[in-house]
Amino acid sequence: xxxxxxxxxxxxxxxxxxxxxxxxxxxxxxxxxxxxxxxxxxxxxxxxxxxxxxxxxxxxxxxxxxxxxxxxxxxxxxxxxxxxxxxxxxxxxxxxxxxxxxxxxxxxxxxxxxxxxxxxxxxxxxxxxxxxxxxxxxxxxxxxxxxxxxxxxxxxxxxxxxxxxxxxxxxxxxxxxxxxxxxxxxxxxxxxxxxxxxxxxxxxxxxx
Numbered sequence: 001x002x003x004x005x006x007x008x009x010x011x012x013x014x015x016x017x018x019x020x021x022x023x024x025x026x027x028x029x030x031x032x033x034x035x036x037x038x039x040x041x042x043x044x045x046x047x048x049x050x051x052x053x054x055x056x057x058x059x060x061x062x063x064x065x066x067x068x069x070x071x072x073x074x075x076x077x078x079x080x081x082x083x084x085x086x087x088x089x090x091x092x093x094x095x096x097x098x099x100x101x102x103x104x105x106x107x108x109x110x111x112x113x114x115x116x117x118x119x120x121x122x123x124x125x126x127x128x129x130x131x132x133x134x135x136x137x138x139x140x141x142x143x144x145x146x147x148x149x150x151x152x153x154x155x156x157x158x159x160x161x162x163x164x165x166x167x168x169x170x171x172x173x174x175x176x177x178x179x180x181x182x183x184x185x186x187x188x189x190x191x192x193x194x195x196x197x198x199x200x201x202x203x204x205x206x207x208x
Contacts, residue, residue, distance in 0.1 A: 002075045015128060132153050
């Protein structure tokens with residue numbers, strides 16, 4: 001069965017770039033968010049409340065399908081975000097912001113719980129963090145549509161920490177991404193070695 005590494009973190013923390021760099025270093029498969037290819041994303045960005053439920057259901061299923069692909073093809077999949085973050089962070093954020101009502105949130109929760117029950121948890125979670133002011137500057141620089149804006153960063157960070165503080169299923173590596181190095185040249189080689197060690201052992205928790 002294939003392995004799954006999930007890279008989580010706030011908007012602007014560097015998940016996508018690290019996913020690509022680590023995939024290259026491990027000769028593995030990058031499993032990205034691909035917002036523009038999702039069928040409800042454009043509609044959701046125009047009408048957040050009307051299309052929030054369909055968008056979240058699509059994302060939860062898409063993330064589960066990525067996991068199935070990695071597991072069934074006996075590869076190492078490195079996932080940008082992932083099923084757990086999409087529920088515990090973004091689905092909950094949209095519920096708190098009123099884009100999802102109570103029944104819609106409960107439907108997403110049922111779907112997530114069923115999918116996670118059927119699928120093995122990630123073999124490793126890599127959690128990225130950087131101070132909010134740095135994230136705000138990065139978001140302002142990049143040419144991409146983000147549903148979650150600078151005003152949501154504190155809430156997102158709170159949701160991430162609330163989720164991970166109670167998470168004991170998979171090993172977790174914490175990485176401070178405050179250093180503005182788009183290539184991750186300062187850590188990618190050492191990180192790849194640590195990741196290989198974890199995938200081949202039963203280590204519990206590491207912190208960089």
